[in-house]
Amino acid sequence: MRGLHVYILLAAAALALLFADQLTSYWMHVAIIAMFYGILASSWSLLAGYAGLFSLGHMAFASIGGYASGLLVQWYGIPIPLGMAAGVALCCTLGGLIGWVCLRMSGPYLAIFTLGFAEIVRITFATEDDITSGMAGLHVERLFDTPSRLPYFYTAFGLLAVSLLLMGGIVRSRWGLFLRAIREDEQAASASGVAVARFRILAFAIASGFAGLAGGFYGHYIGILTPSLGGLDLMALLVVMTVIGGMERLPTAVGGAFVVEFLLELLRGYGQWRLPLFGIVLLLTMRFARNGLLTPLWLKFVQLGEPRAAAATAARDVPQKDSAQ
């Protein structure tokens, strides 16, 4: 039975939605934050894992999306979804611009450039007290006027599902193939007819847009935004999540976000020592499982219900084997 994994995922999603109200408020919050990171990890995977553009400015875009939406709602009284959409549009534009500026950069140069951009954004939000309330934090109108976290759970779930569907569509299309070709060898990709500059800019714009969406949701969920959202600490956490899960597949990146976020909570008793633990796991992952710890599990999972011969035939029929299933 081909596609059994899809039915299992759908069933798991249905169960999560049905029994979400059984979660305590605390664990529901953890799940919502895990889904927030899930959107960020999968979009960073699109940028760094698929296109090979190792940007350290992803959390800065989440921050820009959050502040843009929060401020627009505060200043003009527009509906929150419209504010979030404006944040996404701004992040897409800025992301495309950053992609254009660093067209000729890759590897450490790109990482340092985007890190510089992220710091500029963070410091600007921290120092422009009159507009952003600086380090005191910007109070943002909440998405739902209720103390319950359940509506936020459903919203985060919906946003993550839609984001994965859209990004999954991209990586399974010819665009995904071109992004991977660019990751492998830009010169060979351009010799093969791929408009490398256009696709690099597109990858930045799309990934930044999703980061902005996650940031917008976060702001309207937590109710307060501080410049630390775009800081290096959270960017490092995002890298840890994505790399541990597996940065070259969207589902494994999301899985990494969930695993790390839940483990961070479960190991809270160890205080700050849990952070070096994740550092060690990251080192071991890079040394022994560069495709991520969850990738082998995911590959076994997607083959569930497929006889070996059928799996081989399926591989022939679906040329983009490496894309998200």
Added chain:
Amino acid sequence: MSGAELIRGAGLIKRFGGIVANDTVEFAVVEGDLVGLIGPNGSGKTTLINMLTGHLVPDGGDVVLRGRQMRDRPAHVYAAMGVARTFQLTQLFSRMTVLENLLVPGLTRPHSTWQAEVRRAREYLDFLNLAHLEQLHAKNLSGGQQKLLELGRCLMLEPAILFLDEPFAGVHPHLRDELIKRIQELHKAGRTFVVVDHDMESILRVSQRLVVMARGRKIADGPPAEVRADQAVLAAYAGL
């Protein structure tokens, strides 16, 4: 030279710091040509190919492709206009499968569909004797198979002209013969080739016209037998 002119490098100049890699080089290829481009190391062959395929912007002169001036146009525009190339050191999409390597150029073509391109890619894999390896990652192929795959990637563009940069370098003699056979078959079917190599024997086996470069300049251009006897060529190869 009988067909219509496909591509012309008109007075191409390229400098790297104080070194003149190409010094006012005139180089034209007509439809149906099979040109061998030879020269000692550092003579400027690869620089010339890089300019003729859009991978380097000339410091002087211009590339004219099917009558269009191409100055400052990116490499993918050349590819879209029917210019394909391989690289001196094979450049494949290493962590993508053999089939995916062929699908990338195939799917850049206008109005292409997945099904049609998969079918076409499998036809070329059959032609290149790589069909049984289609699900293997390109990095796992042997050196010779990688050269064949790079040729296949070029063919997926259905190019008017193919520039092959040192296709025989480091290739096992058996696979080299296979590569030569494929080039000859494709040429007979109407493809135009420019083949760069040091391997004089292989170049003489395939080319109808020989162009020789030395110290950034074109020093000979004509039928292979004639060029081989040219004193300037002999001097260049003897390092005089």
